[in-house]
Amino acid sequence: MAGDRGDASDEMLMVRYQRGDRDAFGELVRRYETPIYNFVLRQLRHRALTEDVTQDVFLRLVQNAADFKHEARFSTWLYTIARNQCIDQVRKLSHRRHPSLDAPPPGREGAGGAPLVESVADPHPRASVERSAAASEVRDRIVAAIEALPDDQREVFLLREIANLPFKDIAEITGVGENTIKSRMRYALDRLKDALSEFDEYARALR
Amino acid sequence: MDCEKFDRIVLDLLYDELDELTRAAAKRHVEQCARCRAIVAGLRATREVGVLPLDAPPATLAARILEAERQATAVLPLRKRFGRAVSILASYTMRPQLAMAALLLLMIGSSLLLVKTRPGARESVQVTERGVPESEREPVAIVPLPRTDGEDSHGAPLEEKRARRERGSAASEEAREPEAEDRQPSASAGAARDTIEPSASPDGAEDAGPGAYEAAMAAYRTGRYAEATRSFDAIAAAGGSEAGSAALYAARSLRNSAGCGAAAARFDDVGSRYRGSAIGDEATWLAADCYRTLGQLERARRNYQLLLANGSYTDRARRALDTLDGRSDDATAARASERPRPAAAAAAAAKPAPAGPAAPAPTGSAD
Numbered sequence: 001m002a003g004d005r006g007d008a009s010d011e012m013l014m015v016r017y018q019r020g021d022r023d024a025f026g027e028l029v030r031r032y033e034t035p036i037y038n039f040v041l042r043q044l045r046h047r048a049l050t051e052d053v054t055q056d057v058f059l060r061l062v063q064n065a066a067d068f069k070h071e072a073r074f075s076t077w078l079y080t081i082a083r084n085q086c087i088d089q090v091r092k093l094s095h096r097r098h099p100s101l102d103a104p105p106p107g108r109e110g111a112g113g114a115p116l117v118e119s120v121a122d123p124h125p126r127a128s129v130e131r132s133a134a135a136s137e138v139r140d141r142i143v144a145a146i147e148a149l150p151d152d153q154r155e156v157f158l159l160r161e162i163a164n165l166p167f168k169d170i171a172e173i174t175g176v177g178e179n180t181i182k183s184r185m186r187y188a189l190d191r192l193k194d195a196l197s198e199f200d201e202y203a204r205a206l207r
Numbered sequence: 208m209d210c211e212k213f214d215r216i217v218l219d220l221l222y223d224e225l226d227e228l229t230r231a232a233a234k235r236h237v238e239q240c241a242r243c244r245a246i247v248a249g250l251r252a253t254r255e256v257g258v259l260p261l262d263a264p265p266a267t268l269a270a271r272i273l274e275a276e277r278q279a280t281a282v283l284p285l286r287k288r289f290g291r292a293v294s295i296l297a298s299y300t301m302r303p304q305l306a307m308a309a310l311l312l313l314m315i316g317s318s319l320l321l322v323k324t325r326p327g328a329r330e331s332v333q334v335t336e337r338g339v340p341e342s343e344r345e346p347v348a349i350v351p352l353p354r355t356d357g358e359d360s361h362g363a364p365l366e367e368k369r370a371r372r373e374r375g376s377a378a379s380e381e382a383r384e385p386e387a388e389d390r391q392p393s394a395s396a397g398a399a400r401d402t403i404e405p406s407a408s409p410d411g412a413e414d415a416g417p418g419a420y421e422a423a424m425a426a427y428r429t430g431r432y433a434e435a436t437r438s439f440d441a442i443a444a445a446g447g448s449e450a451g452s453a454a455l456y457a458a459r460s461l462r463n464s465a466g467c468g469a470a471a472a473r474f475d476d477v478g479s480r481y482r483g484s485a486i487g488d489e490a491t492w493l494a495a496d497c498y499r500t501l502g503q504l505e506r507a508r509r510n511y512q513l514l515l516a517n518g519s520y521t522d523r524a525r526r527a528l529d530t531l532d533g534r535s536d537d538a539t540a541a542r543a544s545e546r547p548r549p550a551a552a553a554a555a556a557a558k559p560a561p562a563g564p565a566a567p568a569p570t571g572s573a574d
Binding site for chain 1 (some may be wrong): 215217218219222224249250252253254256257258259260261262263264265268269271272273275276277279280
């Protein structure tokens with residue numbers, strides 16, 4: 001039975017949950033807990049809030065389970081909920097003038113505490129490479145570069161790289177044309193390439 | 208494929224969202240174009256190196272989510288419960304069988320409503336009310352029978368009926384007469400008679416009631432011919448089913464009381480008025496007899512000839528005509544031999560008229 005549940009598609013699990021199979025919901029949580037958590041984390045850039053927002057995303061799934069249509073793609077439906085939750089949360093934080101959005105991002109706490117934009121635009125990255133291990137340095141640079149992206153570009157990048165949604169579904173979720181989505185993705189990749197161009201790993205990947 | 212088109216699909220190529228043909232064309236273009244080859248290489252290296260590391264969520268997050276789900280489903284808000292009940296009920300009521308049954312009931316109900324409000328019965332009543340008097344008026348117009356001489360000064364309805372009767376054929380008169388005689392006096396017939404009676408009675412003296420005819424007949428049988436004549440005249444003037452018979456018996460009474468000289472014209476009148484009926488035939492026969500008695504042979508012959516066509520009088524009329532013709536020949540012969548036997552001829556001529564028997568003879572003898 002457990003094997004059957006593990007092989008079942010997301011949509012089938014959701015239909016089972018609509019019929020009262022709570023184990024199917026547990027399987028969906030297991031599959032999507034980490035990507036949703038990271039999507040919310042990179043969108044909000046606020047680790048303390050991420051756990052609650054992630055829980056709210058799944059709770060909203062429970063409350064709106066009857067609205068899910070079998071023909072729909074479950075991941076697209078779930079990330080639509082997650083995106084809306086993030087937008088609501090960002091709006092609340094902006095009303096409170098929460099310091100975290102302007103302060104150094106939580107993921108950057110180990111990277112020296114410099115503001116995100118400044119670290120991405122660091123004119124002397126070679127000094128940082130020489131100070132720390134290469135792997136950790138690349139990781140921090142990637143996170144910093146992504147979190148430094150404009151909101152619309154970062155949203156598309158996360159939906160493409162974390163949620164693995166096709167450009168067509170991203171356009172549907174965001175309500176923007178597909179070509180615009182691709183343009184935003186292209187800008188995001190270019191910025192990330194600029195952030196990684198000085199690392200040896202990037203040079204080896206080019207070969 | 209050119210570089211411009213390649214720039215539009217490079218991300219689809221990078222994330223493997225191209226169809227087979229476009230991907231093959233893009234690969235061929237990349238092999239030939241150094242610029243596009245550098246672009247796609249840089250993007251691939253960025254994706255390869257810049258994979259976003261995923262942070263592990265807190266270990267308690269999944270448990271918290273499941274617990275929140277359990278609480279959310281355990282305590283459904285009242286609104287959600289009502290919505291779920293409505294959903295279950297709606298799914299049951301929207302079954303095709305129930306929908307068809309509801310449609311059938313709706314059709315039957317609407318058709319019953321239409322049938323109930325259709326004004327069929329009321330229309331039939333209106334037709335009956337409008338039509339009955341019209342249908343009953345026709346026989347009333349046929350019932351009245353002709354009157355005596357005084358009718359000429361009567362009202363227009365009687366004149367019209369008389370004209371219609373005179374225009375009618377003998378057969379139609381024959382068919383109508385027994386019908387009028389057989390019919391019992393109905394309310395409508397009585398009403399019709401009432402409308403005619405005031406003008407139909409010249410002197411308005413005697414009422415032609417049901418017993419009047421019997422009383423007149425009793426007077427006739429007992430020899431009170433003057434009384435019988437008046438009574439029968441009154442009955443005939445009143446019209447009705449016995450008017451014809453009364454007119455005939457009035458003439459008979461007159462003949463018995465005043466002789467053929469006074470009655471012949473009455474017989475002739477009744478015969479002409481009821482031509483083709485039994486009364487008319489009998490009156491014609493009696494008129495012919497009277498004319499024969501009076502010596503008015505041409506009139507007698509004309510009446511006998513009228514009866515030749517009648518089955519029951521044919522033989523009698525023919526014998527009478529034969530006799531009349533023979534007598535006429537005899538009279539002619541007698542007239543030829545009148546000179547030698549004037550007394551016999553005068554006696555033969557004076558025989559039916561005892562009133563003035565001796566007048567010609569003395570005159571002739573005097574000549």
